[in-house]
Amino acid sequence: MSKAEKLADRLIREAQSGFELNWRQAREDIHEAHDAADTEPGRVLCVSMHKTIMDAVEREGLVEEHMLADFREARRQDYNFLLIKEAMIGRTDGNVLPDKLAAITRREVAAGRMSADDELHKLAVAGDMILTPPPRREPRGIGAWIASWLK
Numbered sequence: 232m233s234k235a236e237k238l239a240d241r242l243i244r245e246a247q248s249g250f251e252l253n254w255r256q257a258r259e260d261i262h263e264a265h266d267a268a269d270t271e272p273g274r275v276l277c278v279s280m281h282k283t284i285m286d287a288v289e290r291e292g293l294v295e296e297h298m299l300a301d302f303r304e305a306r307r308q309d310y311n312f313l314l315i316k317e318a319m320i321g322r323t324d325g326n327v328l329p330d331k332l333a334a335i336t337r338r339e340v341a342a343g344r345m346s347a348d349d350e351l352h353k354l355a356v357a358g359d360m361i362l363t364p365p366p367r368r369e370p371r372g373i374g375a376w377i378a379s380w381l382k
Contacts, residue, residue, distance in 0.1 A: 233264075233267075233268065233269075233270075233273050234263070234264045234267045234268070234273075235264040235265070235267075235268050235273040235274075235276045235277050235280075236273070236276065237264075238260050238261065238264045238277075238280065239276055239280055242257060242280065242284075252284070252287070254284055254285075254287070254288050254293060257280075257284050258281070258284065258285075258309070261277050261280050261281050261284070261313075262277075262313070264276075264277050264280075265277035265278070265313055265316065265317075266316070274313075274317050275338075275342075277313065278310070278313055278314070278339070278344065279342075279344070281309070281310060281313060282310070282344050285306045285309075285310075288302070289302070289303075310344075310345075311351050314332070314335050314336065314339065314351065315327060315332065317335055318331045318332040318335055329355065329358035329359040329361075329362045329363055330359045330363045332351075332355040332358070332359070333355040333356050333358065333359035335355070336349070336351060336352040336355045336356070337352075337356075339352070340352055
């Protein structure tokens with residue numbers, strides 16, 4: 232069982248037992264499990280847990296009303312940080328590959344965790360369109376057919 236799966240299991244057990252959630256600790260645990268995840272499903276589980284926990288914090292009024300706007304902005308930045316960290320897996324140069332980030336944000340939009348008009352998603356898709364070269368196409372037509380026979 233992965234670290235993310237163990238964390239999800241623990242959080243579910245705590246919720247079922249009526250244990251009062253320490254959401255700040257849960258957030259740290261989610262980041263730790265996300266960093267340790269070596270598969271996309273493990274990272275997706277962490278992102279899903281993050282959304283579920285933060286939704287509960289807002290729904291249950293665990294943040295004072297005058298702090299809600301700041302909480303929402305911190306939550307958005309925290310979520311984006313998880314996605315950017317995922318896009319940087321395997322990178323040693325500190326750069327994010329635009330096609331990788333675009334694929335991640337498309338996944339998040341498809342899953343309903345991110346809106347299609349989210350700024351990070353729009354930036355990732357635009358960056359992918361501008362910076363990623365189009366796929367190399369094989370030549371077609373009679374000339375390509377003749378060339379394939381001559382090889």
